[in-house]
Amino acid sequence: xxxxxxxxxxxxxxxxxxxxxxxxxxxxxxxxxxxxxxxxxxxxxxxxxxxxxxxxxxxxxxxxxxxxxxxxxxxxxxxxxxxxxxxxxxxxxxxxxxxxxxxxxxxxxxxxxxxxx
Amino acid sequence: xxxxxxxxxxxxxxxxxxxxxxxxxxxxxxxxxxxxxxxxxxxxxxxxxxxxxxxxxxxxxxxxxxxxxxxxxxxxxxxxxxxxxxxxxxxxxxxxxxxxxxxxxxxxxxxxx
Numbered sequence: 001x002x003x004x005x006x007x008x009x010x011x012x013x014x015x016x017x018x019x020x021x022x023x024x025x026x027x028x029x030x031x032x033x034x035x036x037x038x039x040x041x042x043x044x045x046x047x048x049x050x051x052x053x054x055x056x057x058x059x060x061x062x063x064x065x066x067x068x069x070x071x072x073x074x075x076x077x078x079x080x081x082x083x084x085x086x087x088x089x090x091x092x093x094x095x096x097x098x099x100x101x102x103x104x105x106x107x108x109x110x111x112x113x114x115x116x117x
Numbered sequence: 118x119x120x121x122x123x124x125x126x127x128x129x130x131x132x133x134x135x136x137x138x139x140x141x142x143x144x145x146x147x148x149x150x151x152x153x154x155x156x157x158x159x160x161x162x163x164x165x166x167x168x169x170x171x172x173x174x175x176x177x178x179x180x181x182x183x184x185x186x187x188x189x190x191x192x193x194x195x196x197x198x199x200x201x202x203x204x205x206x207x208x209x210x211x212x213x214x215x216x217x218x219x220x221x222x223x224x225x226x227x228x229x230x
Contacts (some may be wrong), residue, residue: 023154035219037221041208042223042225043223043224044207044221044222044224045221045224046221047218047219047220047221050218081164089161093160095219104150104162104163104165104173104176105150105152105160105219106162107159107160108159108162109159110159
């Protein structure tokens, strides 16, 4: 079984500063994928970034980067130069890769990020 | 390109009524997922399809829930009869085999009173 743990309480960051959102996972699958999604107050789920367990380099997408530490089973999201629009709930999720990266996602409970002006 | 399209966006219905949620995946995508989000249980997978065939429906809560995908561009999630505990946001998502991105629709907010 797969498990995603997001234990940080609500996070606060000053505009233009960087912030790290923590995610740890547990799985017995030899290969897997890790995702981060953003859910603003309007409710939609926005894909941010993906990391494959065998990827040699940490994933980056614009201001988002994923700090992947396989031995520690952590996949922290780093947001650089925070913007007011980054205020949202952030979910870490994992998929098994038995059927490609498109098998079902297991989600964490989410972390609320508030960006202060 | 159009994203995943869900309807209705909001629905309020009375207990015992039938509810049908609809989803149009991104054109060309071969995987379709239905998720439910509640405060208590977070986001949980209900069912997913590959090439219109249900692959895993172990998350469907009970017989009152059913899902179909009659063709590559349309899926429904039906609840009959609905109960107040079914109140949640229901998300449809789709992806393309071999790609590492799963796209979500905007969700259908269901309230059963």
